[in-house]
Structures are given as C-alpha cells and as structure tokens.
Amino acid sequence: MHTSDLHFGRPAVEEQLDSLKSSIVELAPDAVAVSGDLTQRCSTFEFLKARAYLDEIRETAPVIVIPGNHDVRWIGAVARNLDVWRKTAHDFKYSKYTRHISPELNPSLEVPGTPGAVIAGCNTAHGISRGSLTRRFRDLGVIGHVNQRDLRKVEEAFAHAAPDDARVVMIHHNPIRGAVSGRHGLANTRQALRSFADLGTELVLCGHDHQDAVHTVEEGAPGLVVSTAGTISNRLRAGRPSSFNLVEIDESNLRITTYSWRNPEGFAPSREHSFPRRAASRSA
Ligand SMILES: [Fe+2]
Ligand SMILES: [Fe+2]
Numbered sequence: 001m002h003t004s005d006l007h008f009g010r011p012a013v014e015e016q017l018d019s020l021k022s023s024i025v026e027l028a029p030d031a032v033a034v035s036g037d038l039t040q041r042c043s044t045f046e047f048l049k050a051r052a053y054l055d056e057i058r059e060t061a062p063v064i065v066i067p068g069n070h071d072v073r074w075i076g077a078v079a080r081n082l083d084v085w086r087k088t089a090h091d092f093k094y095s096k097y098t099r100h101i102s103p104e105l106n107p108s109l110e111v112p113g114t115p116g117a118v119i120a121g122c123n124t125a126h127g128i129s130r131g132s133l134t135r136r137f138r139d140l141g142v143i144g145h146v147n148q149r150d151l152r153k154v155e156e157a158f159a160h161a162a163p164d165d166a167r168v169v170m171i172h173h174n175p176i177r178g179a180v181s182g183r184h185g186l187a188n189t190r191q192a193l194r195s196f197a198d199l200g201t202e203l204v205l206c207g208h209d210h211q212d213a214v215h216t217v218e219e220g221a222p223g224l225v226v227s228t229a230g231t232i233s234n235r236l237r238a239g240r241p242s243s244f245n246l247v248e249i250d251e252s253n254l255r256i257t258t259y260s261w262r263n264p265e266g267f268a269p270s271r272e273h274s275f276p277r278r279a280a281s282r283s284a
Contacts, residue, residue: 004207036068
C-alpha cells in the first residue's frame, strides 16, 4: 500500500486516518510505503502524532517512510546553503524527523514473496539547497531533487534484490507534472528518472502533489511506471478526494488501484491501471 502527505497537524482528518488504518487491516498489504509530508509545520507535536500513527500501522504491516519538504526545518536549510557549519546545519535540518521518525533518510525494505520486491527510499527533500534552486519564489524550499549520494543508497538497496524482484523507488516529490497544479516537484526530473531506470527500477512511488495519478514515462526511461499517491488530509487539490494507491505485483503484471475517500463508507476503489512488467518483457 502506498500512501502520502498525511500532514499531521491542522490538515489531518481523524476520520480518514482511522479509515486508512482499517483499510490496512482489511487489505493486509505486504508493506506500507509512506512517501513523506508526515507533518504540516515540522513541529514536535505533529511528529509525535505521526510516530504514534506509524507505530499502530506497524502492528499490521512493515512500514517504510521518507521525509517530505514539510518535515525539514528551514533555518538549517538556509544555513547549509550558505555553507555555514555544514554538518551541524545538515543535522539540524532533519533533527526532528530523525529523532521522532527514523535516523535513516534513505531506508530500504525487502518484501518477501514470489516475486518479492525491494523498496528503496530516496530522500528528495533537501530544503533550500543548490540542487533545488528555482526561479519561482513560491517554490523555494518546496521543490526537491535527487542527488548522487542518495542514488548510491538506492543502488546499494537493489544490490540485495533477486533477479525477479520488483525494484521500487520511493521519493517524495512528483516527477510528473500535476494535472491540476501544473507543477513538477523535482528540479532534475529527467536525470533522476533515467538514473532510476538504469538501476532497474520498474516503479516510482511519490506524493507531494496532493492529487492521485498513475503514469508511464515516455522519454528517457520508457515504460517506467510512476504512482503518485494523493493526500490523506484536508489539503485537497481542486476538490479531489483524499486517496491512497494499492500496488499489486505478480510475475507479469503491475496493477495500481486508487482508493478514494467516500463519506461515510470510507476508502473505496475508484480507478485501476495495469501494466506489463519491465522485468517480464526483458526476459521474454
Ligand atoms: Fe504535502
Ligand atoms: Fe510535499
């Protein structure tokens, strides 16, 4: 199960979070992947709420989680960009996330099965940094990028994958332009997607745009599937409901079902996409 942008704090909707938890129990996924923006204002209170929630989910399924731009502290981000106390500023920037959620910003998870999967988390939330510079002032500190050091972590994670395992990368920022927002989340989209494809990635999980979407990449990394999970909060885009994506992978197909919020029933399947697996077409 792939979910994103829970935004604990004012945007959180308790009813939806409870329903998401029930869906996890009901669907019993092999893993729950949470692609960032756990908090709204990066506050300790919000992180504590997020941590307690993740711990409850962990009772049902293993959880892999990465930070989003809302989970990074700004002062540290600015200081790092100015090269002031580089290490200290870097630690400060992620200190709340690492204290309350996980010390690992690029975690990975091996999901056993036939076929199995390896999910590699790749942190794209660097605050205001050189790689994320943008001319659009309102995107300052919002846009993300994929850097070489984090890519190496993905490579290391995939080194443990069996040949038939699905290689899945999870990032926070959407590499595909949002249909309603018109925004790319990543500064170096093309390069990032090509690097992921070169590492044998079949599927990229992301969030950030607050609008669910499923795409295949045409240029640079043809056939790569991108699953953008919507938000579970009241920060909705153009009236689109909260949603999460369920990803099912077998030997030959990859299927993504979007579950959307329908009051009062809870989350229900609303759309389905199916793709032949890249690994299957390679060995055919
Ligand atoms: Fe978000
Ligand atoms: Fe975000």
